[in-house]
Amino acid sequence: MTPLPAAKALDAYFLEARSKLLDLAGILDRIGRGAEAGAVGQDPRLTNIRQALEILQDVSGGRAERVQRLFSLGYEVGWERPKPR
Amino acid sequence: MYYIDPHIHMISRVTDDYQRMAQCGCQAVSEPAFWAGFDRGSAEGFRDYFRHLTEVEPKRAALFGIKHHSWLCINAKEAENVKLSREVIAVIPEYLDKSNVLGIGEIGLNKNTRNEATVFQEHVDLAMKTNELILIHTPHLEDKYKGTRMIIDMLKGDRRVSAERVLIDHVEEHTVRLALDNGFWCGMTLYPTTKCTPERAVDIVEMVGPERIMANSAGDWGKSNPLAVPEFIQEMKRRGHGEDVIRKIVYENPLAFFRQSVRWPKEAMADDGHSREGAREMSAAR
Numbered sequence: 001m002t003p004l005p006a007a008k009a010l011d012a013y014f015l016e017a018r019s020k021l022l023d024l025a026g027i028l029d030r031i032g033r034g035a036e037a038g039a040v041g042q043d044p045r046l047t048n049i050r051q052a053l054e055i056l057q058d059v060s061g062g063r064a065e066r067v068q069r070l071f072s073l074g075y076e077v078g079w080e081r082p083k084p085r
Numbered sequence: 086m087y088y089i090d091p092h093i094h095m096i097s098r099v100t101d102d103y104q105r106m107a108q109c110g111c112q113a114v115s116e117p118a119f120w121a122g123f124d125r126g127s128a129e130g131f132r133d134y135f136r137h138l139t140e141v142e143p144k145r146a147a148l149f150g151i152k153h154h155s156w157l158c159i160n161a162k163e164a165e166n167v168k169l170s171r172e173v174i175a176v177i178p179e180y181l182d183k184s185n186v187l188g189i190g191e192i193g194l195n196k197n198t199r200n201e202a203t204v205f206q207e208h209v210d211l212a213m214k215t216n217e218l219i220l221i222h223t224p225h226l227e228d229k230y231k232g233t234r235m236i237i238d239m240l241k242g243d244r245r246v247s248a249e250r251v252l253i254d255h256v257e258e259h260t261v262r263l264a265l266d267n268g269f270w271c272g273m274t275l276y277p278t279t280k281c282t283p284e285r286a287v288d289i290v291e292m293v294g295p296e297r298i299m300a301n302s303a304g305d306w307g308k309s310n311p312l313a314v315p316e317f318i319q320e321m322k323r324r325g326h327g328e329d330v331i332r333k334i335v336y337e338n339p340l341a342f343f344r345q346s347v348r349w350p351k352e353a354m355a356d357d358g359h360s361r362e363g364a365r366e367m368s369a370a371r
Contacts, residue, residue, distance in 0.1 A: 001291050001295065001326060001330060002291075002325075003291045003324070004324055004325065012323070013284075064258040064285065064288065065258040065259045068257055068258050068259035069259050071227055072227055072228075072229065072230035072259065073197075073227050073228055073230065075234040076231070079238075081206070081239060081242060082202050084206060085207070
């Protein structure tokens with residue numbers, strides 16, 4: 001399946017990207033305007049958001065998957081399966 | 086374009102939704118057993134729920150020419166209660182002879198606990214003993230990746246399980262290849278905020294191809310869109326993808342998977358998209 005050429009994809013989705021970035025900017029501002037904003041600065045969720053924004057800057061691709069993994073709990077190799085009854 | 090919604094909880098939707106879905110080309114729905122929004126108190130509560138899935142919803146769907154299929158289980162959230170779960174699993178066989186039942190589902194994990202894994206394996210055991218298809222719920226949000234890997238570990242650890250008879254649902258960018266590379270079918274759920282969008286679902290299909298993959302709305306009692314699959318169709322067309330590949334994902338793939346059910350009627354859902362059985366039921370309902 002052939003994706004849209006990059007120029008067409010940019011034309012088609014630029015406004016949506018702009019809108020979603022504004023939504024995100026608004027959310028971050030909202031948090032920042034709240035009482036005791038300094039206290040949440042190191043909240044792991046905000047740390048993840050900041051790291052996600054760095055992933056978005058990486059042009060090598062696979063951003064969506066990498067952001068998903070960033071927000072995911074790790075898999076435990078060798079986790080113990082329940083024994084059948 | 087005809088389509089099938091392979092995962093939608095019509096018990097929580099109004100009848101108008103059936104009408105709108107039919108107007109958009111929906112030919113059939115598949116409704117897994119799920120969490121009702123509260124933890125049920127007894128196996129008898131599930132008995133009533135299974136009756137609703139196998140008797141009430143097919144009639145409601147038929148009013149609009151839609152064929153209704155269902156799945157049976159105790160869902161992953163309530164599976165934390167192992168005693169209740171075992172009572173419900175014991176009830177399931179009473180309903181496996183209902184004509185619209187496709188198999189066992191949606192089983193899976195919620196918070197990836199030991200109790201959930203125990204109940205999941207006991208559902209799989211039932212499915213293997215009764216030769217049922219399996220539909221799997223993968224956890225939400227941060228639990229999805231870990232839970233999907235645990236589920237696949239358990240499935241691969243049971244030699245009776247045939248991957249082609251298992252549908253792993255709610256896949257996203259970081260779990261779709263886990264399902265496909267291990268030979269399973271997979272479903273992308275187009276549900277606001279906590280799951281996928283139509284746009285990202287098309288991205289996924291462009292990356293992994295149209296084999297063994299479907300799209301669904303998982304419409305339920307939360308804020309959700311029963312017309313999410315038509316939105317996916319629209320987005321595919323917007324990207325310039327042909328009708329053949331769109332039809333494959335939204336109609337032929339669900340049909341190919343469902344047809345494996347031991348109860349699938351041979352005369353239903355002919356390849357030309359005409360639901361003869363739905364038309365007969367609609368006529369009888371009038």
